[in-house]
Amino acid sequence: MLTEIGKIIRQRRQQHGITIEQLAEQSNVSISLISRLERGKVDNIKLQSLTAIAETLNLKIADFFRDELLQSPNVVALLDYLSDLPAHQREELAGTLLKLLRLSKS
Structure with a gap:
């Protein structure tokens, strides 16, 4: 599940034309967390961090859990x-x- 979430984050970040560093700063999470998420190297994440990343990317938490065909x-x-x-x-x-x-x- 977190691997798919990482793919969505990378796609949306690139679509917005922002770097990992900019996303981390705007979301108030670590650069390392964003990088590991995008590479599928995270086993768990705090809901607060995921919510902050989603909001920065103009996503809703539900967007991470949609059918893969709708992502x-x-x-x-x-x-x-x-x-x-x-x-x-x-x-x-x-x-x-x-x-x-x-x-x-x-």
Whole structure:
């Protein structure tokens, strides 16, 4: 599980164009922790540290525990965007996106 979390952190950090050092400073965690996380060399982590890293990367803790197929940066960004909308707007946008996708398959 922590190996996958490390991959998500690396992807998101690179997507934001920040270094390990910058992420560590902004999250108030050690550079070593970020480096070991990204390399899959961490056996456990405090929830407080993981939350700080997630917040710095504009992620939610739940983003680390999504189905592996839903963890790419674009999918996470889309899901986050949809989840931040009011329910009626989310449903309307989801319906529109599905219609567009069905049209593109035709």
